[in-house]
Each structure stands twice: as C-alpha cells, then as structure tokens.
Amino acid sequence: MRNRFAFQPRYFLFWLVYFVVTKAAFLLYHAAKTAALPAGSVARIFGYGLRLDASATAYLSVVPFLVFAVGSALPARWFPRRLLSFYSAVLGVVVAFFTVADLELYRTWGFRLDATPLQYLNSPGEMAASAGSAPLLLLTGILAGLLGLGWWLYKKIVGPIPDLPPHFGRARAVLASVLYLALLVVPLRGGLQQIPINQSDVYFSALPFANHAALNVPWNVAQTLLLSDNGPNPYQFMPDSVATRTVQQLYAPASALPDTTRLLRTSRPNVLFIILESFTGKLVASTGGETNVTPNLDSLARTGVCFTNIYAAGDRSQKGLVALLSGYPSQPATSIIKYPRKTEHLPHLCRSLEQVGYKSHYYYGGELAFANMKSYLVAAGYDQFTERADFARSEQNSKWGAHDHVLFDRVLRDLQAQPTPFFVTAFTLSSHEPFEIPIPRKFKGTDETALFRNSVYYTDWALGRFLRSARQQPWWDNTLLVLVADHGHTLPGNDPNESYRKFRIPLVLAGGALRPEARGRVYGQIASQTDIAATLLRQLQLPTTGYVWSHDLLQPLRRPFAFYCFSDGFGMVSPTGVVTFDNVPRKVIKSDTLVTKEQLRQGQAFEQASFEDFLRK
Incomplete structure (x- = not known):
C-alpha cells in the first residue's frame, strides 16, 4: 500500500x-x-x-x-x-x-x-x-x-x-x-x-x-x-544616454546637404500602397532572387524605382504593418500592435496625408481583427475599410479570405469613384499559409516550398492583371504605386529564424506620377522597411518630424544599416556584414568576418533605445 x-x-x-x-x-x-x-x-x-x-x-x-x-x-x-x-x-x-x-x-x-x-x-x-x-x-x-x-x-x-x-x-x-x-x-x-x-x-x-x-x-x-509592457527595459546593455547617442549617430547623413532628388512629377499624387504578404526577396529576381516567379513585379522594377537591399523590421504581418505605415521598429518577444493605448501615440502615413486633403481606404481580403490590426488601423484614421465580410464566399479560399485577384478587382472598381487625392492601402493574403490559389500551378511539386513558390507566382499574376487595367484608368497618370512586402519567409531554403536572408524584401516605386528620368533607377544601399514612411513623405514635401525611427532612403547615411527583430533577438546589417544576437543567453549567434564589435554595440543600442521608446508610449 x-x-x-x-x-x-x-x-x-x-x-x-x-x-x-x-x-x-x-x-x-x-x-x-x-x-x-x-x-x-x-x-x-x-x-x-x-x-x-x-x-x-x-x-x-x-x-x-x-x-x-x-x-x-x-x-x-x-x-x-x-x-x-x-x-x-x-x-x-x-x-x-x-x-x-x-x-x-x-x-x-x-x-x-x-x-x-x-x-x-x-x-x-x-x-x-x-x-x-x-x-x-x-x-x-x-x-x-x-x-x-x-x-x-x-x-x-x-x-x-x-x-x-x-x-x-x-x-x-x-x-x-x-x-x-x-x-x-x-x-x-x-x-x-x-x-x-x-x-x-x-x-x-x-x-x-x-x-x-x-x-x-x-x-x-x-x-x-507575465512580462510587463511598461518596464523595466529587459534589454539594458549600456546607460540610456549612451544608447540614445549611439542611435543618433547611426542616423547621421553622409552629407550635410539635404537630398534634392525628386522622383515625382507632382507633390500631391494619389498613393496606392500595396503590401505583399510574405514576398521574400529570395523569389524576386530584381532583388537577386529566383527568376520567373514574379515577372510582373520585376517588370515594374525595371521601369520604376527599385530598392534592392531592404530588410523587414520583423517577421510577422502585424509588425510589418507598423513598420511600413508608422515607420516604427519591431520589438523582440512582443509587438506594439497588441497595445492599442500605445499605437494611438504612433505617427501614421494615413493621418499625415489626411492633414493635406487625402481620402483613404484600406483593403484586406481577410479579417481585420486578426492580430489586433483593426484597432491600429482605426486609430490611423482610414475613412473606409473593406475586409473579408465584404466579399462573397465563392470569391474566397477555403480558410483565409478573398483571393488576391478578387481583392484587386474590388480596388480597381472602387477607384473609379474614389475622391482624389487618395491614399489607398491594399494588403494581399494568398501567399500566406495554406497557399491556396485559384489558377493552375506553374511550378511542379507538392511540398511546402513548391506551394509557397506557386502562391507568390499567383499573387504576382493577379498584380499584373490589375496593372494592365489600372494603366487605362484616368487616375493612373497622377498615381504613385508603392509595392513592398510585409515580411520575408524562411522558404525557400528553410533559413534559420535569425538569418538575414529571411528578412530581405523587395521595394518598388512605380506609377504614372514618376518623373521620366527617375524610371529605371536602382538603389542598392542597405536600409530598413521603417525608412519607407519618411521617404514617401519627403517626396510629397510633407514633414517627417514624428517619424524619428524612419530615414529618407534617398539621403544616404554615413553608416548604412538595417536592424531587425526575431523572437527574442536581433540582427544588425551593414556593408561589412551581419551580426545576429540572442537576448536570452546574451550571446552572438553568428557574426560575419568583417563585422566589428562596434556594429554589435550599435545593434544593442538600437534595441535598447527602441524598446525604451516602446515602454514610454
């Protein structure tokens, strides 16, 4: 017993x-x-x-x-x-x-x-x-x-x-x-x-x-x-004053003179901001990836303005949204979008453009409540929303939402009556798991990599279909088209969670509002997804003072860099290479040969200062 x-x-x-x-x-x-x-x-x-x-x-x-x-x-x-x-x-x-x-x-x-x-x-x-x-x-x-x-x-x-x-x-x-x-x-x-x-x-x-x-x-x-969202800062590597000063030095321009590069024919173009789900640079030829997967995006890159060395700030859609639309860095182990009281204090492209007369509309084929995105977007001040419930069930895949060509069709139809100037944001979804597409597969295979590659090809096909019709519309000649990924992907190649290859994404500016002499330009400097907001506002001759974590891509930095977060760690990319750091054991995961201790210190300073800013929001 x-x-x-x-x-x-x-x-x-x-x-x-x-x-x-x-x-x-x-x-x-x-x-x-x-x-x-x-x-x-x-x-x-x-x-x-x-x-x-x-x-x-x-x-x-x-x-x-x-x-x-x-x-x-x-x-x-x-x-x-x-x-x-x-x-x-x-x-x-x-x-x-x-x-x-x-x-x-x-x-x-x-x-x-x-x-x-x-x-x-x-x-x-x-x-x-x-x-x-x-x-x-x-x-x-x-x-x-x-x-x-x-x-x-x-x-x-x-x-x-x-x-x-x-x-x-x-x-x-x-x-x-x-x-x-x-x-x-x-x-x-x-x-x-x-x-x-x-x-x-x-x-x-x-x-x-x-x-x-x-x-x-x-x-x-x-x-x-149990982690608190109001402190203390768990990423304390140095005195706060040192971290702040180090970050300020990172944003020092290469020249004291302001950049005068003008890409646009007008300061008040329509802005069509298309966010491409999981469009990793590994599948985009114009950023050094595979050929024949994204022919339409690559065609736009040849006739528009292409940035070939852009890195996502994080690895999830909700983090990409905040980085793109607010120019705000991602946080390790959490996301600011979880805290509506914090996102209300973020700057936002929609609000900046609303102040000068832009009308706005946000399109997504899925449910906006996903990952608390809707609270962030509502606080941003969009005039209208179109989401999954606005599409017929027959127009959706089995699990996620409206197919991308259906989403683009809705955008195209609505733009015929959209007041101008407009700021329209469209977020695709078909290249998200489970990678269901409504057209025949181009690439052979049934493994996950083949399914993902075919889903990216389908979204690009839907984009090309949309562009052929859009170019015939009266609003096209006065429209700037921004195409960028929300984040990258481990596929193809099953890259480790911290790998820089996973975070490299495409960025292309196109549309009728581009100046003829700007077409075909390629910018290869290392930069972050967070820098798009300031770049766009500078082209529209609007203030960027609230976007302190965003830098104009057309004004080169003295030390070009990109910072990204993965789970509980970060990567710091510079022309000398990449260093990745795990916050849990506080150890370097991998460091390229030419990377200096200073670069690691800069990454630590950026993480410390940006997380401190997140805590204060």
Missing part, C-alpha cells in the same frame, strides 16, 4: 517525468535537426533542461500541495480527491495541447511556443488557416498519445491517495504537507542562487536548436505572459 505522505513527492515526480517525455517528443518530431546535433548534445538538452522542467513542475504543484495540506486537516470523507484529480486532468490536457502546438509552431516560426499566438485568439479562423499546411492527423495522433501516456503515468506514479493512518493526528499531517509545500520554493526558483531561473540558464550550445529544445514550453508561455 502506498504511503499517504508520498503523494506530494510522487505528484512532483509525475510532472517531471511527463516534461521529460514531452521534450523527447519535440526532439523526435524534429528528428532531422536532432540528428545534426554534435555528439552528446541530446543528453545535455535533457540535463540542462531539467532545472526549467523542475521549476515548471513546482509551479504546477503549488495548488495540489496546498489543497492536500488543507485536506489533511479535514475528516477523511471531506478530503478533496476529486478536486485534485480534476485539476491534474485539466492541466494534463493544457500541457499536451501546448506541446503539440509547439511542435508545428517551431517548424514554421523557428521559436518555442510563448504568448505570441494568444494575440490571435480573437480570430480563430485565421489561426486555423495559418496551420493549413500542418500535418493535422499526425498532430492529433501525437496529442492522443500524450494524453494517454499522461493518464497511464499518473496512475503508475501518483495513483490513489490513501486515507490518513488512524494513529496519525491531523495536526502532524498538516505540518508534514506544509513542509513539502515550503520545499517547492527551491525548484520554483531553480535552485538556491540569488537570481531566479530564466531561459538563459538552460542555454548551453552555440546552436539555437539545441538551446530551444532545452526549454520548457508551459514555463515559457507563462513567463512571456
């Missing part, structure tokens, strides 16, 4: 063993990455990860230990056995679900599950669409297996709770159970050291995958949920 007072250590052991099992499931699911690890890495993953597993176990054990202590003071018939079983069953389902969701999330996004996906809960349809390429049957089977294994482990390790022995008084029973409860403090903190455990304590390798595999998913989710 089991000893009643072994319940608490048995309960702790159950969760610890279960977390080891989930870690093994992660390594098996990503078997190719696991097999590529150096010898001994798998054992170190379990060894280093055990402290965080024990911390998560302790947190999950607090309530049962407390209930057990209270129950020990009650008569046997009132002991809350069912409450303990119910609590454990609910937690088991939650942990198993997090584990399975994390398996596919890591494959797609390159970081372990944290609080990020929770910002999509108000749009479950879009969440499902994002998982459209996931092997749902396999994941369902893994979920069922984890649930069944958890139930079996609970029965074997924990089992039923015996009654209190007749000779054992309740006061002694309460004292014993309270002592076990108090002992949880040690694993909760990860040991007896001064600073409580955090993710960096389980990082041991120069390979990000090995470090990520050592993390505990429930602990990671809870920790990011």
Whole structure:
C-alpha cells in the first residue's frame, strides 16, 4: 500500500517525468535537426533542461500541495480527491495541447511556443488557416498519445491517495504537507542562487536548436505572459544616454546637404500602397532572387524605382504593418500592435496625408481583427475599410479570405469613384499559409516550398492583371504605386529564424506620377522597411518630424544599416556584414568576418533605445 505522505513527492515526480517525455517528443518530431546535433548534445538538452522542467513542475504543484495540506486537516470523507484529480486532468490536457502546438509552431516560426499566438485568439479562423499546411492527423495522433501516456503515468506514479493512518493526528499531517509545500520554493526558483531561473540558464550550445529544445514550453508561455509592457527595459546593455547617442549617430547623413532628388512629377499624387504578404526577396529576381516567379513585379522594377537591399523590421504581418505605415521598429518577444493605448501615440502615413486633403481606404481580403490590426488601423484614421465580410464566399479560399485577384478587382472598381487625392492601402493574403490559389500551378511539386513558390507566382499574376487595367484608368497618370512586402519567409531554403536572408524584401516605386528620368533607377544601399514612411513623405514635401525611427532612403547615411527583430533577438546589417544576437543567453549567434564589435554595440543600442521608446508610449 502506498504511503499517504508520498503523494506530494510522487505528484512532483509525475510532472517531471511527463516534461521529460514531452521534450523527447519535440526532439523526435524534429528528428532531422536532432540528428545534426554534435555528439552528446541530446543528453545535455535533457540535463540542462531539467532545472526549467523542475521549476515548471513546482509551479504546477503549488495548488495540489496546498489543497492536500488543507485536506489533511479535514475528516477523511471531506478530503478533496476529486478536486485534485480534476485539476491534474485539466492541466494534463493544457500541457499536451501546448506541446503539440509547439511542435508545428517551431517548424514554421523557428521559436518555442510563448504568448505570441494568444494575440490571435480573437480570430480563430485565421489561426486555423495559418496551420493549413500542418500535418493535422499526425498532430492529433501525437496529442492522443500524450494524453494517454499522461493518464497511464499518473496512475503508475501518483495513483490513489490513501486515507490518513488512524494513529496519525491531523495536526502532524498538516505540518508534514506544509513542509513539502515550503520545499517547492527551491525548484520554483531553480535552485538556491540569488537570481531566479530564466531561459538563459538552460542555454548551453552555440546552436539555437539545441538551446530551444532545452526549454520548457508551459514555463515559457507563462513567463512571456507575465512580462510587463511598461518596464523595466529587459534589454539594458549600456546607460540610456549612451544608447540614445549611439542611435543618433547611426542616423547621421553622409552629407550635410539635404537630398534634392525628386522622383515625382507632382507633390500631391494619389498613393496606392500595396503590401505583399510574405514576398521574400529570395523569389524576386530584381532583388537577386529566383527568376520567373514574379515577372510582373520585376517588370515594374525595371521601369520604376527599385530598392534592392531592404530588410523587414520583423517577421510577422502585424509588425510589418507598423513598420511600413508608422515607420516604427519591431520589438523582440512582443509587438506594439497588441497595445492599442500605445499605437494611438504612433505617427501614421494615413493621418499625415489626411492633414493635406487625402481620402483613404484600406483593403484586406481577410479579417481585420486578426492580430489586433483593426484597432491600429482605426486609430490611423482610414475613412473606409473593406475586409473579408465584404466579399462573397465563392470569391474566397477555403480558410483565409478573398483571393488576391478578387481583392484587386474590388480596388480597381472602387477607384473609379474614389475622391482624389487618395491614399489607398491594399494588403494581399494568398501567399500566406495554406497557399491556396485559384489558377493552375506553374511550378511542379507538392511540398511546402513548391506551394509557397506557386502562391507568390499567383499573387504576382493577379498584380499584373490589375496593372494592365489600372494603366487605362484616368487616375493612373497622377498615381504613385508603392509595392513592398510585409515580411520575408524562411522558404525557400528553410533559413534559420535569425538569418538575414529571411528578412530581405523587395521595394518598388512605380506609377504614372514618376518623373521620366527617375524610371529605371536602382538603389542598392542597405536600409530598413521603417525608412519607407519618411521617404514617401519627403517626396510629397510633407514633414517627417514624428517619424524619428524612419530615414529618407534617398539621403544616404554615413553608416548604412538595417536592424531587425526575431523572437527574442536581433540582427544588425551593414556593408561589412551581419551580426545576429540572442537576448536570452546574451550571446552572438553568428557574426560575419568583417563585422566589428562596434556594429554589435550599435545593434544593442538600437534595441535598447527602441524598446525604451516602446515602454514610454
């Protein structure tokens, strides 16, 4: 017969063993990455990860230990056995679900599950669409297996709770159970050291995958949920005054003279701002990518103004929106768009243009509520919105929203009656997972890379179809067309989450409002997605004072650079190369040969200063 007072250590052991099992499931699911690890890495993953597993176990054990202590003071018939079983069953389902969701999330996004996906809960349809390429049957089977294994482990390790022995008084029973409860403090903190455990304590390798595999998913989710959006700044590398001064030096122009390059025939053209979902530079020939995937965009690049070295500020659509329309940098481990009270203080192209008489309209084939985008766009002051509910069901794909050619058709039809000058923003979606397209595939293959490549080709096809009709419209000759991606993509090539190749995107300016002598120009300087706002406003001869993180692309910097964020780290690009940095262990992931310590310091200063600005918003 089991000893009643072994319940608490048995309960702790159950969760610890279960977390080891989930870690093994992660390594098996990503078997190719696991097999590529150096010898001994798998054992170190379990060894280093055990402290965080024990911390998560302790947190999950607090309530049962407390209930057990209270129950020990009650008569046997009132002991809350069912409450303990119910609590454990609910937690088991939650942990198993997090584990399975994390398996596919890591494959797609390159970081372990944290609080990020929770910002999509108000749009479950879009969440499902994002998982459209996931092997749902396999994941369902893994979920069922984890649930069944958890139930079996609970029965074997924990089992039923015996009654209190007749000779054992309740006061002694309460004292014993309270002592076990108090002992949880040690694993909760990860040991007896001064600073409580955090993710960096389980990082041991120069390979990000090995470090990520050592993390505990429930602990990671809870920790990011508890992060404060008002400080203190976790990215403190130097005194704030030094960080501010370093960033100011980054924005120093190469010449004291203002740039006089005029690309436009007029200072008040219509502006048609097209944001292309996931259009990585790897698939755009005009930015050095594959040929024949985006022939229409490449044609525009040859006859318009092409920028070949632009980097996205972040890796999600909501971050790209803020970078493009507000000229505001992305934040690691969070996004300002989650906080409407903060986005209300951001500058916005729509508001800047509204002040000089522009009328605005925002088009998106999906649901604007996704990722809290609508609150940001409403605060920006758009006059009208067109979204998924405004399109017939027959015009939509199975999961995400209206096909891109349908979206362009609506824009084309509406522009016939749109007051001028206008600022119209259209955001495509067909090149988002699950990559469903309504035309025959151009490229062979059914793997995810082939599906993605075909979806980008389709969006480009829809763009070309739109442009052929748009050039015949009376508004075309006085219109500036801005075409840019919201972010890049790991495909093709399955680039690591931090790779600069993942963040390189196309930017093309075209349309009838361009001066003839500006057509065909190519600008190759390194720059950021955030710089587009200031560039556009300068061409329209409008003030840019509120766009402090945005720089005119036509006024070269003394030290050209691009800064981007990925999960909890950053990349800093300059003419000498790229350095990437992981904030958790505070270590460089990769640094090109010619990159200096000064460049790393500049990246740290930019992250510190921009996050401090985010906290103050």
